[in-house]
Amino acid sequence: MQTYDIIIVGGGPAGLTAAIYARRNGKSVLLLEKEGFGGQIAYAPRVENYPGVGAVSGAELAERMLEQAMDLDTDTDIGTVCEIVDRGAVKTVRTEEGEEFEARAVILAAGARHRRLGLPNEEELLGHGVSYCAVCDGGFYGGGTVAVAGGGDSALQEALLLSDICKKVYVIHRRDSFRGDREKQERLFSRDNVEIVTPADIVALLAPGGDLTAVRVRHVRSGQTRELAVEALFISVGQVPELGAFANVLPLTADGYAAVDGECAAPAAGIFAAGDCRGKTVRQLTTAVGDGAVAALNACRYLEST
Numbered sequence: 028m029q030t031y032d033i034i035i036v037g038g039g040p041a042g043l044t045a046a047i048y049a050r051r052n053g054k055s056v057l058l059l060e061k062e063g064f065g066g067q068i069a070y071a072p073r074v075e076n077y078p079g080v081g082a083v084s085g086a087e088l089a090e091r092m093l094e095q096a097m098d099l100d101t102d103t104d105i106g107t108v109c110e111i112v113d114r115g116a117v118k119t120v121r122t123e124e125g126e127e128f129e130a131r132a133v134i135l136a137a138g139a140r141h142r143r144l145g146l147p148n149e150e151e152l153l154g155h156g157v158s159y160c161a162v163c164d165g166g167f168y169g170g171g172t173v174a175v176a177g178g179g180d181s182a183l184q185e186a187l188l189l190s191d192i193c194k195k196v197y198v199i200h201r202r203d204s205f206r207g208d209r210e211k212q213e214r215l216f217s218r219d220n221v222e223i224v225t226p227a228d229i230v231a232l233l234a235p236g237g238d239l240t241a242v243r244v245r246h247v248r249s250g251q252t253r254e255l256a257v258e259a260l261f262i263s264v265g266q267v268p269e270l271g272a273f274a275n276v277l278p279l280t281a282d283g284y285a286a287v288d289g290e291c292a293a294p295a296a297g298i299f300a301a302g303d304c305r306g307k308t309v310r311q312l313t314t315a316v317g318d319g320a321v322a323a324l325n326a327c328r329y330l331e332s333t
């Protein structure tokens with residue numbers, strides 16, 4: 028079996044950037060991806076905050092990143108990594124599909140998934156009125172009426188951002204009170220274009236022509252329903268990193284993110300984590316690719332020092 032210099036788990040922006048940097052440093056690289064190369068950004072209808080490219084569809088940006096990694100002869104494989112065994116100088120990486128690979132260093136770039144509400148047409152409305160990122164997509168609805176689902180800090184932050192640019196913002200939360208920062212709550216509640224809808228569950232996404240036109244909400248206690256006409260719903264009910272299977276090779280934060288340092292290095296030699304799966308406060312394309320570069324260059328340094 029070939030022992031790669033570096034195995035990268037996850038082919039999103041962080042993993043693809045790590046592959047580009049590692050290959051340009053002459054390291055052999057295997058990039059393992061479980062679904063589709065490009066990661067979350069491939070679902071973004073339009074990306075406008077990635078420097079140097081203007082406006083571009085997420086799918087096109089992802090395709091270009093993959094092309095760049097492939098042009099550098101990165102080995103790739105489709106598989107869901109389910110186990111990493113750290114044998115010191117060599118790490119064994121196993122997939123659910125039964126494959127086994129070896130490398131001297133591993134970079135985890137497995138991202139994080141936005142928690143879903145679990146409504147039947149939620150996935151198909153992604154990019155058609157449903158979004159998980161106001162920073163990314165809020166600008167498309169400037170002047171419009173939108174809703175935010177969630178009661179934590181990030182939901183409050185998204186609602187504040189949207190209330191700066193939208194005509195009206197409904198904030199829908201299933202509890203009576205919000206969990207997020209009190210100062211943000213006060214700022215939000217004082218805004219004339221914000222309507223708080225609590226305690227309420229979103230029970231349906233209405234999109235008769237294929238684009239979201241309204242959300243149906245149900246009062247948690249009375250059971251009464253109401254339809255709110257909106258052009259977009261921003262769902263901010265948390266993110267879920269999927270690193271549970273790798274807790275044997277790197278420490279996790281209380282929320283399940285990789286607890287690595289600013290150099291993206293885990294305490295165990297030769298293990299790195301990059302991108303949205305890393306414990307940090309800003310999860311964006313730019314920070315993911317930044318992490319990918321840092322993790323790859325530090326992995327190269329580690330390999331050269333051993």
Ligand SMILES: Cc1cc2nc3c(=O)[nH]c(=O)nc-3n(C[C@H](O)[C@H](O)[C@H](O)COP(=O)(O)OP(=O)(O)OC[C@H]3O[C@@H](n4cnc5c(N)ncnc54)[C@H](O)[C@@H]3O)c2cc1C
Pocket residue numbers: 036037038039040041042059060061062063064065066067068069070071072073074075076077106107108109136137138139140141153158159160162163164269301302303304310311312313315
């Ligand atoms: C709809 C949408 C729009 C967005 N728009 C913007 C925007 O406009 N601007 C911006 O800056 N950011 C935007 N973001 C956020 C941005 O996409 C993320 O911050 C970025 O993709 C994170 O990159 P990543 O590589 O760390 O993780 P991800 O993109 O999540 O990639 C991780 C990859 O790892 C794979 N993976 C996970 N576990 C395993 C495993 N066990 N084995 C193998 N593979 C695995 C996943 O399938 C995935 O492909 C948006 C996100 C979404 C969902």
